[in-house]
Amino acid sequence: MSRLQIFGATRSRTLRALWLAEELGLDYHQRQKDETGLDYLTVNPAGKVPSIDDDGLVLSESMAINMYLVKKHGGDLAPRDLAEEAMILQWTFWAVTEVESTALSVLFNRVLRPEEERDANLADQGVGTLQKPLGILNDALADRQWLVADRFTIADLNVAAVLSWVKLAQVDLGAFPNLTAWLGRCMARPALVKILKS
Ligand SMILES: N[C@@H](CCC(=O)N[C@@H](CS)C(=O)NCC(=O)O)C(=O)O
Known part of the structure; x- marks a missing residue:
């Protein structure tokens, strides 16, 4: 699956990454705990959210995720210098x-x-x-x-x-x-x- 996957419930720090993904108009798939067979430990050894899997790049820490996504996709939200x-x-x-x-x-x-x-x-x-x-x-x-x-x-x-x-x-x-x-x-x-x- 090459689409950006965002792990975590909306009412958590995952909201930050979801908000940004929407701002950037990204095609993403939100994955939550109630999904059969999904274990957050596979994407974050701490079992915490948010985490993402972006075409094989697995990343946790909400603010690191947001800095990565904004710099990858650019646009007005990203730093210009x-x-x-x-x-x-x-x-x-x-x-x-x-x-x-x-x-x-x-x-x-x-x-x-x-x-x-x-x-x-x-x-x-x-x-x-x-x-x-x-x-x-x-x-x-x-x-x-x-x-x-x-x-x-x-x-x-x-x-x-x-x-x-x-x-x-x-x-x-x-x-x-x-x-x-x-x-x-x-x-x-x-x-x-x-x-x-x-
Ligand atoms: N510093 C981390 C904190 C992550 C965090 O604590 N997430 C909470 C949800 S908002 C969590 O997964 N809690 C479950 C747990 O602690 O097991 C970040 O900003 O991503």
């Missing part, structure tokens, strides 16, 4: 190192876990920790529509994918109007709307 690529990497690493795990903790302890298993203190602590990075992102967007260039790039997609958890966790974003407007622009992208509807 080394400086853009550096800024894209800066924001992508920032999102996964400074925001992701705290956002996930808040999401689990406010929404995803069964009520009796939620830890409200942990959630509140996470919301407190997020204030600084949310402020940094809000300031970065004070005089621009998009993070890196005057167009929507993979930096916006990668960072918005992480920030969507903050929104889903119902963190109050009232103090961050630039961030809120930018996240709204990102989440209104037809490619994402299509994935979330499916």
Whole structure:
């Protein structure tokens, strides 16, 4: 099978790769756990998603997958030069190192876990920790529509994918109007709307 295969459920980090595949207009096949005989361990020894198999190139780590796909297929989402690529990497690493795990903790302890298993203190602590990075992102967007260039790039997609958890966790974003407007622009992208509807 030479078509791009994307392993993982939509409601997981796999959403990032699916969103990008739609943005790029790729012909892909989503493969999920309920498929008979499918074992994620065959594409990722950690058994985690997303993973992809692109004509024999088997890759895991959501952000590495997205950087690979965007550089392979090019277009407006891809970096146009080394400086853009550096800024894209800066924001992508920032999102996964400074925001992701705290956002996930808040999401689990406010929404995803069964009520009796939620830890409200942990959630509140996470919301407190997020204030600084949310402020940094809000300031970065004070005089621009998009993070890196005057167009929507993979930096916006990668960072918005992480920030969507903050929104889903119902963190109050009232103090961050630039961030809120930018996240709204990102989440209104037809490619994402299509994935979330499916
Ligand atoms: N750093 C990895 C994290 C992957 C990850 O933890 N994925 C979750 C789903 S969002 C998973 O597969 N969890 C199942 C497990 O931990 O066994 C990435 O960005 O791809």
